[in-house]
Amino acid sequence: MSRKPSVLITGASGEMGHGLIERLAAAEPDRPVVTLDVNPLPPEVAPKVRAQIVGSILDREVLDRVNAEYEVDRVFHLAALLSTRSEFSPALAHKVNVEGTLNLLEFAQKEGESHGRPVVFFYPSSIAAYGLPDLPTKAQAGRVAEDLFNVPTTMYGANKLYCEHLGRYYARHYKQLSAGPSAAKVDFRCIRFPGLISAVTVPSGGTSDYAPEMIHAAAEGKPYACFVRPDTRIPFMAMPDAVDAIFRLVTAPREALTRTVYNIGAFAPTAGEVAAVVHEAFPGASMTTDVDEKRQGIVDSWPADVDDGAARRDWGHAPRYDFAAAFGDYLIPTIRKRYG
């Protein structure tokens, strides 16, 4: 039980959860962090949180318990099934990704009502919310801005795009026919992430996973067959910059934000360029290509790069790592230390 303003992180055992917990523990050590995930936190991260709940975002009783025991003023709703996984179980993906998000938005609304102030609600959307039209090359779409090509081809992308709209509804239009001042108590803030690459964790169930898989496999001395063509280009970002962006957005003054949903980018290499830099670092690595047409089709529907001008202007998005620095200063040295 804590009456201090607390943070709730769902999906905390996933890739982004690790980095976020570390950052919260360093930046705001007195603010209790409660996590909710179907998987337990790894032992090195667990001591950094006040309470760890192993349970599902679909279980409303669990959320009611958090509501009764904590005064949550920030929610980081990270739990989701990623794009490849969601194509194998679309109905389950819809349940987790959409119903789960609705439960969390309801939770935040109730928290805000109980404590008389809005709850900052961070939602990670994705480049999967885009669906490019049939163009001779996707470079022709240019660096895609937030409101263009919002026609996703995957269940995950459709879920993400719809939940962006749900968040906007809870923040701006909740119960608009009720009498009196706005009843909305959710301050919804959202980033559309590119593919993320962490030196510490390997993702699972995503379609941008080929880049992190390539480098982790090479470091471990395992052969890797990349499932997309070498000329495939999508935007990526190093995990520390992704966590930094979340922090900047949630702590930005509300009045500085001109949008609810922001693109962010850092670099946009082809799969072949990633393979070349990994090969240079690990010359013995066995890296081949074995295209999976279905997963290739998914990444081909995503933009080659995004326009993140609004994030840079409104809340100072400024990634530390470009392509060379992400590999040279962060990924390769950290991964080398990790695998020895």
Ligand code: AKB
């Ligand atoms: C995925 O590949 O599904 C995710 C994403 C781009 O959102 N990494």
